[in-house]
Amino acid sequence: MAINYTIKDVAKKVNVSIATVSRVLNGQGGYSKATEEKVLMAIKELGYQPNAFARGLINNKSNTVAILFPEVSSQFSSKILRGVEEAVHAFGSSVIVCNTASHGQRTEKYLELLAEKRVDGILFVSETITQNYFDKLESMKIPVVLIATESYLYPIPFVKVDDKHAAFTATNYLIKKGHTKIGMISGNKDDVIAGQPRIEGYKQAMLSMGIPFSEENIIYAKGFSFDDGMTNLPILLKQFTDLTAVFAASDAIAMGAISAAYKLGIKIPQDLSIVGYDNLPIAEMSIPPLTTVAQPLEEMGSVAANMLFSMMQSGQKGESRIMPHTIVERDTVKHL
Incomplete structure (x- = not known):
């Protein structure tokens, strides 16, 4: 049976106080170089494992x-x-x-x-x-x-x-590629972190270029998942019949949209262009590989x-x- 040595055993072996061993362990000084070497050697020989919680009590840190x-x-x-x-x-x-x-x-x-x-x-x-x-x-x-x-x-x-700015950049990228019939599959519109700002970025890009759009150009998904893209692309296509491009509020939504397009016989990008958001590893793995906004x-x-x-x-x-x-x-x- 293995023996669990304590700080007291280390102190006894070197013939110093427990406080001295503690100071060596925590690099607090107040001891000679020779004492430090003896303490460290004893710790090694005994295989003593300092208790992290106990050390935390001493220096008020848990590391x-x-x-x-x-x-x-x-x-x-x-x-x-x-x-x-x-x-x-x-x-x-x-x-x-x-x-x-x-x-x-x-x-x-x-x-x-x-x-x-x-x-x-x-x-x-x-x-x-x-x-x-x-x-x-x-x-x-x-x-x-x-x-x-x-x-x-x-x-x-x-x-x-800046999620709003990044969504603006993604939408504006599509506009620069000649697209004006641009739809969006957003995340949850009540999500103030990634939902609302990305929707606002899309809208601002369209407005800044004088491109008309309506609420039918946007599908407000429940979240940012693959299923959200898979389910909502067909709905968007029915609402926005002359759609040429989609800004997806996440790479997972974009991947779902690509999968839905495949099932509908729609070729990407020949029939429909898609931009994602995040630049996750799956963006490179998709077929075809996904153009997307990268967050570092x-x-x-x-x-x-x-x-x-x-x-x-x-x-x-x-x-x-x-x-x-x-x-x-x-x-x-x-x-x-």
């Missing part, structure tokens, strides 16, 4: 940050997480990943758990900040940074693209994590960042 996602398994989340983890690990900390499933009670339970775990900071992704969330975050008295979302009501720094998701995760650690070290509020978006041209848009 962990948390990230809350509405959907952990999505390609959107995985790209952000990759950027976050690289930055966090570079600071010698770890990441706790929480899947809220866009569920208010689950989010609140996670925030209570994270308070108990004494995390050093929180990254909050792609959800609206409610009064309850904000109150819980405030009570924790730790830095918080939003990713791919923002709050007009609460003063929390964020890292995101990994960079957003990295920038947000670095901002969080800067706030933790300085005690100052971070400065929000609007990240650049770009059009990635592939094969789903025809030049008229």
Whole structure:
């Protein structure tokens, strides 16, 4: 049976106090180089594993940050997480990943758990900040940074693209390719994060070029999923019979629309052009490969994590960042 040695055993082996071993573990000084070497050698020989929670009590840090996602398994989340983890690990900390499933009670339970775990900071992704969330975050008295979302009501720094501007860019790209009969399959129109701004960007691009459009040119989907695109493209085609192009509010919607077009015998881009939004890995995998608006998701995760650690070290509020978006041209848009 393996013996779990304690800090007391290390101190006894070196013939120093427990406090001295603790100072060596936490790099606090107050001991000679020879003592440090003896303590480290004893730790190695005994195979002593310092208790992370106990060390946290000493330096008031857990060396962990948390990230809350509405959907952990999505390609959107995985790209952000990759950027976050690289930055966090570079600071010698770890990441706790929480899947809220866009569920208010689950989010609140996670925030209570994270308070108990004494995390050093929180990254909050792609959800609206409610009064309850904000109150819980405030009570924790730790830095918080939003990713791919923002709050007009609460003063929390964020890292995101300008969704309205990006949607304008996507629609304007189609206009520059000669399209004027442009429809949109949006996400949920009540979604203030990615729904409303992308709808407004589409409308503004059409208006700025003097291109007439009506509400029949837009389908308001329930969400941003493949099924939303698959279900709603046929409806849009019935409402907007001379349609030549579609701006889809997500790559998943675009993929669903491409699949629906295939079943209807509509060729992409010969008969119908499509632009997506996000530039997820599936955009390159689609047939044909999808032209889309790229969000720099990994960079957003990295920038947000670095901002969080800067706030933790300085005690100052971070400065929000609007990240650049770009059009990635592939094969789903025809030049008229």
